[in-house]
Amino acid sequence: MMTVIYGCILAISWFGAHFIVSGSLTTGNLTSLFSYVMSVLMSLMMLSMIFVMITMSAASGRRIAEVLNEVPDMSEPDQPEQTVADGSIDFNHVSFSYKHGSGEPTLEDIDLHIRPGETIGIIGGTGSGKSSLVGLVSRLYDVDSGSVCVGGKDVRSYDTETLRNQVAVVLQKNVLFSGTILDNLRWGKEDATEAECAEACQQACADEFIQRFPDGYHTWIEQGGSNVSGGQKQRLCIARALLKKPKILILDDSTSAVDTATGAKIRAAFSKKIPGTTKLIVAQRISSVQGADRILVLDGGKINGFDSHDNLLKINRIYREIYEAQTQSGGDFDQPAQEEKEGVQA
Numbered sequence: 001m002m003t004v005i006y007g008c009i010l011a012i013s014w015f016g017a018h019f020i021v022s023g024s025l026t027t028g029n030l031t032s033l034f035s036y037v038m039s040v041l042m043s044l045m046m047l048s049m050i051f052v053m054i055t056m057s058a059a060s061g062r063r064i065a066e067v068l069n070e071v072p073d074m075s076e077p078d079q080p081e082q083t084v085a086d087g088s089i090d091f092n093h094v095s096f097s098y099k100h101g102s103g104e105p106t107l108e109d110i111d112l113h114i115r116p117g118e119t120i121g122i123i124g125g126t127g128s129g130k131s132s133l134v135g136l137v138s139r140l141y142d143v144d145s146g147s148v149c150v151g152g153k154d155v156r157s158y159d160t161e162t163l164r165n166q167v168a169v170v171l172q173k174n175v176l177f178s179g180t181i182l183d184n185l186r187w188g189k190e191d192a193t194e195a196e197c198a199e200a201c202q203q204a205c206a207d208e209f210i211q212r213f214p215d216g217y218h219t220w221i222e223q224g225g226s227n228v229s230g231g232q233k234q235r236l237c238i239a240r241a242l243l244k245k246p247k248i249l250i251l252d253d254s255t256s257a258v259d260t261a262t263g264a265k266i267r268a269a270f271s272k273k274i275p276g277t278t279k280l281i282v283a284q285r286i287s288s289v290q291g292a293d294r295i296l297v298l299d300g301g302k303i304n305g306f307d308s309h310d311n312l313l314k315i316n317r318i319y320r321e322i323y324e325a326q327t328q329s330g331g332d333f334d335q336p337a338q339e340e341k342e343g344v345q346a
């Protein structure tokens, strides 16, 4: 298009100059000829741009249609259960992989029975399947074989919204939105009163730092929670989950950025304030799960041990190794390493 435009300009200049010299064209005629030709050419160029745009939008349209037409793997039952009886969780010989029927399963033959109100700690190396296991409880994915039951009924028989209202999950990666603290908390329960929000925050030990903000519960949170610390963000997310008063509460590594003392306070508040709620606590620190009723040790997607802290220490090699590694090196600021202590004394 540009070559044609420049070619025209050159040709008009060349022939126009000849006509002016021979006297058959005035300078004014040539100038108007220039402006007419240019507007015609510009319109042609716009037309060709439209063709380019149409091709581009057709490609984008195809992609949007692909997403809209995607059929979800998970189907709702015809007559869904509308109530969750209690907070019991049963894994009956569950196997699960992210790509159905391909390669190594992420979880293999998991058989677990958790009573309502129990506190279960889940520990294991990175990639051992902890997040995948807890994701199955709220039916983020469907199992390949076996079944997951909540309140005695298969999760696939529930209405998804009912199930997810009773199973509150604080994910490993949390999201806060721009808005006040109260707005953010009310994502958990739309019509929560300020008193309810404050109570949830007390249980999650978020109250103490919120009180220190000049605007308290009306403090503005920036997009993604960029103006609160990692640990504060985690506590707000726990409070948001608690607002629902769920029957099952899942914390996936949700106190990793909270100091050990506050973590212990949150757990103490849980056992005192919400004793009836089944709690699944995924953690990397033994100190976070030590007080749990039973602890599940996952290794490569399989159950390696499921017992109380004391019993596991005696019989489970992996658990003992993690425990020894963590207690010897200290790791937390309020529990300094042995060498450091000695160094200070020296």
Ligand SMILES: Nc1ncnc2c1ncn2[C@@H]1O[C@H](COP(=O)(O)OP(=O)(O)OP(=O)(O)O)[C@@H](O)[C@H]1O
Pocket: 098, 099, 106, 124, 125, 126, 127, 128, 129, 130, 131, 132, 133, 172
């Ligand atoms: N969305 C996904 N799609 C495919 N594979 C996945 C997906 N999420 C996790 N995996 C795989 O499943 C395995 C278990 O992952 P999972 O997230 O359950 O581990 P984890 O125990 O929670 O680890 P971490 O302690 O790092 O959180 C990993 O090998 C991982 O590569």
Ligand SMILES: [Mg+2]
Pocket: 130, 131, 132, 172, 252, 253
């Ligand atoms: Mg995880």
